[in-house]
Amino acid sequence: MTLRIGVVGGGQLARMMIAPAVELGVDLRVLAEDEGMSAALAATAVGDYRDADVVLAFARDVDVITFDHEHVPQDVLTALVDAGVAVRPGPSALRHAQDKIVMRTRLAELGMPQPDWAAVSDAVQLQQFLDDHGGRAVVKTPRGGYDGKGVRVVSLATEADDWFAALAEDGHGGELLVEELVDFRRELAQQVARRPSGEVRTYPVVETVQRDGVCAEVIAPAPRAGERLTAVTAALGVAIAEGLGVEGMLAVELFETTDDRVLVNELAMRPHNSGHWSQDGAVTGQFEQHLRAVLDLPLGDTSPRAPWSAMVNILGGPTSGTLEDRFAAAMDDCPEVKIHTYGKAPRPGRKVGHVNATGDDLDDVVYRARAAASFFQD
Amino acid sequence: MTLRIGVVGGGQLARMMIAPAVELGVDLRVLAEDEGMSAALAATAVGDYRDADVVLAFARDVDVITFDHEHVPQDVLTALVDAGVAVRPGPSALRHAQDKIVMRTRLAELGMPQPDWAAVSDAVQLQQFLDDHGGRAVVKTPRGGYDGKGVRVVSLATEADDWFAALAEDGHGGELLVEELVDFRRELAQQVARRPSGEVRTYPVVETVQRDGVCAEVIAPAPRAGERLTAVTAALGVAIAEGLGVEGMLAVELFETTDDRVLVNELAMRPHNSGHWSQDGAVTGQFEQHLRAVLDLPLGDTSPRAPWSAMVNILGGPTSGTLEDRFAAAMDDCPEVKIHTYGKAPRPGRKVGHVNATGDDLDDVVYRARAAASFFQD
Numbered sequence: 001m002t003l004r005i006g007v008v009g010g011g012q013l014a015r016m017m018i019a020p021a022v023e024l025g026v027d028l029r030v031l032a033e034d035e036g037m038s039a040a041l042a043a044t045a046v047g048d049y050r051d052a053d054v055v056l057a058f059a060r061d062v063d064v065i066t067f068d069h070e071h072v073p074q075d076v077l078t079a080l081v082d083a084g085v086a087v088r089p090g091p092s093a094l095r096h097a098q099d100k101i102v103m104r105t106r107l108a109e110l111g112m113p114q115p116d117w118a119a120v121s122d123a124v125q126l127q128q129f130l131d132d133h134g135g136r137a138v139v140k141t142p143r144g145g146y147d148g149k150g151v152r153v154v155s156l157a158t159e160a161d162d163w164f165a166a167l168a169e170d171g172h173g174g175e176l177l178v179e180e181l182v183d184f185r186r187e188l189a190q191q192v193a194r195r196p197s198g199e200v201r202t203y204p205v206v207e208t209v210q211r212d213g214v215c216a217e218v219i220a221p222a223p224r225a226g227e228r229l230t231a232v233t234a235a236l237g238v239a240i241a242e243g244l245g246v247e248g249m250l251a252v253e254l255f256e257t258t259d260d261r262v263l264v265n266e267l268a269m270r271p272h273n274s275g276h277w278s279q280d281g282a283v284t285g286q287f288e289q290h291l292r293a294v295l296d297l298p299l300g301d302t303s304p305r306a307p308w309s310a311m312v313n314i315l316g317g318p319t320s321g322t323l324e325d326r327f328a329a330a331m332d333d334c335p336e337v338k339i340h341t342y343g344k345a346p347r348p349g350r351k352v353g354h355v356n357a358t359g360d361d362l363d364d365v366v367y368r369a370r371a372a373a374s375f376f377q378d
Numbered sequence: 379m380t381l382r383i384g385v386v387g388g389g390q391l392a393r394m395m396i397a398p399a400v401e402l403g404v405d406l407r408v409l410a411e412d413e414g415m416s417a418a419l420a421a422t423a424v425g426d427y428r429d430a431d432v433v434l435a436f437a438r439d440v441d442v443i444t445f446d447h448e449h450v451p452q453d454v455l456t457a458l459v460d461a462g463v464a465v466r467p468g469p470s471a472l473r474h475a476q477d478k479i480v481m482r483t484r485l486a487e488l489g490m491p492q493p494d495w496a497a498v499s500d501a502v503q504l505q506q507f508l509d510d511h512g513g514r515a516v517v518k519t520p521r522g523g524y525d526g527k528g529v530r531v532v533s534l535a536t537e538a539d540d541w542f543a544a545l546a547e548d549g550h551g552g553e554l555l556v557e558e559l560v561d562f563r564r565e566l567a568q569q570v571a572r573r574p575s576g577e578v579r580t581y582p583v584v585e586t587v588q589r590d591g592v593c594a595e596v597i598a599p600a601p602r603a604g605e606r607l608t609a610v611t612a613a614l615g616v617a618i619a620e621g622l623g624v625e626g627m628l629a630v631e632l633f634e635t636t637d638d639r640v641l642v643n644e645l646a647m648r649p650h651n652s653g654h655w656s657q658d659g660a661v662t663g664q665f666e667q668h669l670r671a672v673l674d675l676p677l678g679d680t681s682p683r684a685p686w687s688a689m690v691n692i693l694g695g696p697t698s699g700t701l702e703d704r705f706a707a708a709m710d711d712c713p714e715v716k717i718h719t720y721g722k723a724p725r726p727g728r729k730v731g732h733v734n735a736t737g738d739d740l741d742d743v744v745y746r747a748r749a750a751a752s753f754f755q756d
Contacts, residue, residue, distance in 0.1 A: 002721075003702050019397035022419060023657075025702060025719030025731070041400060041419065279401075283714050297705050301714035305683055305736075324381050324403060327675050336661050336679035341403030343380075353403070358683075 002027050003295055006059055008049050009068025010037030012342035012351070013271050013287075016279070018042050020288035026295070030068075031058040038342045039068070052079040059085045066248055066294045067270055070097040071144070088196065088247035088294040089269045096244050097269040100177045101142045110243040112236065113263050115255070116180040122164060127157035129178045139163065140177040151213060153181065182263060184255035188222050189274035190237035192250045193289045193299050200241055201289070201299045203282060205233040208253070208274045211315075214349070215273040217369075218311040220281055220304065223362060232262055240267065249290040251275060273313070273351070278302075280338045280356040281309030306358035310369040314353040314376045317346025323353055323376050330355075330375035337372040352376075380405050381673055384437055386427050387446025388415030390720035390729070391649050391665075394657070396420050398666035404673070408446075409436040416720045417446070430457040437463045444626055444672045445648055448475040449522070466574065466625035466672040467647045474622050475647040478555045479520045488621040490614065491641050493633070494558040500542060505535035507556045517541070518555040529591060531559065560641060562633035566600050567652035570615035570628045571667045571677050578619055579667070579677040581660060583611040586631070586652045589693075592727070593651040595747075596689040598659055598682065601740060610640055618645065627668040629653060651691070651729070656680075658716040658734040659687030684736035688747040692731040692754045695724025701731055701754050708733075708753035715750040730754075 003026045007014040010032025018041060021028035031054070032043040047054035049072050056079060059065050064086040077091035089097075096103040101119045108114065116133060119142075120126045130137050139160045141150040154160055160176060167174040187210060191203035204221035221230070233254060241250045244267075251272030253265040275286035284292075284300025292299055317323055323341045330339065334357075341353035353376065357369035381404045385392040388410025396419060399406035409432070410421040425432035427450050434457060437443050442464040455469035467475075474481040479497045486492065494511060497520075498504045508515050517538045519528035532538055538554060545552045565588060569581035582599035599608070611632060619628045622645075629650030631643040653664035662670075662678025670677055695701055701719045708717065712735075719731035731754065735747035 001700055001702065003705075015400065018400050018419075022393065022396050023716070023718045024705075025721055041396075283716075292709065295705075298709035298713060300709065303714070322379060324379065327381075327402075327673075331670065331676035331678065335676060336681070338401070338661075340401045343403055 004029065004062040004064075005291060005294060006031065006062035006065045007039070007042075007068055008055060008058070008065060008072055009033065010039040010043055011068045012038040012344070014039035014042065014068040015342060016271065016276075016287045016340070017291060020285065020291055024288070024291065026291055027062075028291075029058075029062055031055065038344060040343070050076060052076045055080060056083055056085075059083070064088055064294050066290070067094075070094055070269060074098070090245065090247065093245045093247065094269055097267050099142045100140055100266075101175060103267055104177060106244065107240070107264055110239060112240060112243075113261060115182045115263050115265075118178050119175040120178050121167075121175045123157040123161065126154075126160055126176070126178055130155065130157060133180045136181050138179045138181055140179065142174065142177050149213075182255045182265075183258045184263075185258050186222075186256050187265070188225075188233060188254040188256050188262070189218070189272070190233040190252040190254060191272070191275045191278070191286060191302075192234075192237035192241045192246070192252070193248070193286075193293045193302070194241040194246050194250065195293045195299060196247050196296045199299050200238050201302050202234040202237055203275065203278060203286070203302045204304060205230055205254075206274055206277065212349075214313075214315065214351070216313055216315065217366070218274050218277050219362070219366060220277040220309040220311075229256075229262070236262065236264070240264070248293045249275065249286050273354075276340070276354050277309040277311040277356055279340065281305055281311075281358050306365075307360050308362045308365045309356060309358045310366045311354055311356050312369040312373040313351055314341070314355070314373050316348045316350060317352040317376055319346070319378045322346070326376045330372050333375065334368055334372040337368055339372065382407065382440040382442075383669060383672060384409065384440035384443045385417070385420075385446055386433060386436070386443060386450055387411065388417040388421055389446045390416045390722070392417035392420065392446040393720060394649065394654075394665045394718070395669060398663065398669055402666070402669065404669055405440075406669075407436075407440055409433065416722060418721070428454060430454045433458060434461055434463075437461070442466055442672050444668070445472075448472055448647060452476070468623065468625065471623045471625065472647055475645050477520045478518055478644075479553060481645055482555060484622065485618070485642055488617060490618060490621075491639060493560045493641050493643075496556050497553040498556050499545075499553045501535040501539065504532075504538055504554070504556055508533065508535060511558045514559050516557045516559055518557065520552065520555050527591075560633045560643075561636050562641075563636050564600075564634050565643070566603075566611060566632040566634050566640070567596070567650070568611040568615035568630040568632060569650070569653040569656070569664060569680075570612075570619045570624070570630070571626070571664075571671045571680070572619040572624050572628065573671045573677060574625050574674045577677050578616050579680050580612040580615055581653065581656060581664070581680045582682060583608055583632075584652055584655065590727075592691075592693065592729070594691055594693065595744070596652050596655050597740070597744060598655045598687040598689075607634075607640070614640065614642070618642070626671045627653065627664050651732075654718070654732050655687040655689040655734055657718065659683055659689075659736050684743075685738050686740045686743045687734060687736045688744045689732055689734050690747040690751040691729055692719070692733070692751050694726045694728060695730040695754055697724070697756050700724070704753045708750050711753065712746055712750040715746055717750065 015038040207222035585600035
């Protein structure tokens with residue numbers, strides 16, 4: 001029987017599942033937030049993912065539900081499970097990607113290396129943490145943050161007053177997460193795929209370069225990642241995937257500290273920007289792998305297809321016209337680079353596409369990916 | 379502006395254009411023969427490609443028309459051109475892929491190496507050709523043949539009587555094509571991409587293995603293809619693409635004779651089964667390349683991504699159930715092989731999918747592709 005996957009959310013991650021779904025012959029159906037979203041081609045429904053009735057109706061005709069993002073509320077997720085729908089990753093795993101305090105608490109239980117952290121419910125507690133950590137720290141709203149949103153470096157507890165006030169207002173008596181400011185050498189990411197029946201596969205650890213809190217570039221594998229680092233991050237990824245019961249793709253964002261430790265920064269339970277290189281750089285790209293994992297099919301080979309891959313995001317795009325207007329120049333200059341666009345109108349800071357380059361020489365691969373991406377920006 | 383391509387025909391070739399179209403951000407629209415065709419996901423219209431009104435209406439909202447097959451009649455093609463539609467490849471090029479006598483005549487004018495051939499209008503002429511060529515020859519209907527259909531090896535002119543009778547009946551006073559039976563060592567294929575502004579790129583020559591007149595396997599590049607053979611087939615492909623004014627992908631099917639000549643067997647002006655390996659084995663797959671070519675965008679790098687690639691067709695499929703029922707076994711055994719299915723119900727002899735394998739060792743690559751394909755057949 002044709003396998004049917006329902007994806008909640010119509011963004012670029014759902015869009016990039018379309019290509020492997022077509023090739024495998026998987027019937028991919030998307031519940032999009034609006035008409036004309038990135039994944040519109042596969043959209044079979046448009047509706048509010050916070051409405052259990054909408055999501056339940058969408059789920060009726062598929063074998064498994066998965067996600068373009070982690071924002072589907074727990075009550076909707078549990079309603080799906082109660083109705084007998086296969087939800088992958090499931091609500092109890094997704095909680096850890098939805099609430100950073102839940103994640104920190106669980107990772108601590110699992111003995112995972114993390115920055116020092118605390119859940120603080122008022123400015124007094126926050127100030128105490130600041131005093132204990134050299135007077136500066138990172139404050140995060142536990143829920144809803146992404147791409148640098150909901151993250152603030154503070155040196156005075158009063159700098160989080162607005163967030164405390166908002167928490168008080170929402171009536172849930174919530175807390176903010178505060179984390180030590182990690183002295184890191186660079187950021188890494190570890191991709192892991194896990195299927196319900198237990199099979200796990202890891203991708204090579206990659207280096208991610210963030211600009212203004214947004215992923216700008218990824219190099220795979222992470223340069224100068226020796227056997228030890230590679231083994232440590234893979235083991236860490238597997239431990240988290242298993243410990244949290246992840247089904248599908250997991251991305252573990254990591255700090256490599258100046259004193260050679262690896263600390264968990266963030267988690268994402270879906271294909272992730274730090275894994276886009278794998279579309280062209282690995283035998284099995286993360287989008288195909290996610291489909292296989294949520295269908296509980298055997299996972300694909302995660303080996304790199306070339307010694308080096310580089311991914312460079314197209315952020316914002318050209319100030320006039322569309323990305324396609326720049327195709328001729330980019331393709332002419334970089335015939336070997338793979339261009340991926342998301343069907344989104346250019347807008348400052350918006351992720352509207354990315355390019356992947358692969359090859360034998362690291363500097364050359366990075367140079368070519370940057371060159372190709374530059375054609376899509378002013 | 380978003381680039382829009384209209385594909386006439388909803389088969390697997392149109393289907394396999396979807397993945398690169400999504401990634402590039404090209405709006406691919408398909409005029410399908412029926413509901414539920416291979417390329418149904420991108421079908422925006424269903425209708426008869428022999429009806430000029432249907433095709434003209436479909437063409438109204440796209441930038442360029444291209445094809446899943448070569449069967450669109452010349453009068454429909456010229457109606458498109460007359461209406462100002464960009465048609466790639468155009469009617470004057472496509473004629474050579476639609477009529478084998480037109481092809482043979484033009485290739486002769488271009489000085490291309492071919493089997494001895496003649497256009498014969500009755501059994502007397504056919505018998506004369508047989509007498510001149512050792513008593514056996516290949517007779518072909520000039521139009522409408524594919525995958526071994528419309529091709530017959532004869533040793534008596536009367537064996538083509540039914541075809542002569544059919545020609546007489548259709549009132550066009552047509553001829554049959556007769557060709558010498560070539561003593562060949564193996565069959566090869568040369569893929570070439572050409573865009574309207576003139577840029578041409580060749581793929582490495584491949585070896586194709588036919589069974590019962592149908593492509594069964596492809597190895598890329600062709601084993602033991604030295605520099606000379608590679609240069610000869612590439613030059614031949616370019617000469618034909620330029621001589622015939624091809625726009626898009628061209629496949630030149632070739633015989634490598636036992637006395638080391640290369641002769642043109644057939645042409646296809648579209649992505650072709652002999653080029654499917656390039657989806658996973660080349661930097662730019664033939665489907666992406668076709669999109670770039672018909673949009674007159676700079677062509678992509680055609681370099682192989684691995685020393686060897688093998689493509690094995692899934693012919694017929696399992697006698698019970700669907701291809702997807704076999705995914706678990708195939709993926710478990712061959713995690714590194716890429717599976718492509720066409721969304722077609724299994725039926726004896728039908729091409730329902732293919733698998734691609736890549737790697738450093740030829741024997742291993744072929745073995746793995748065959749092994750993976752075998753899981754999809756009884």
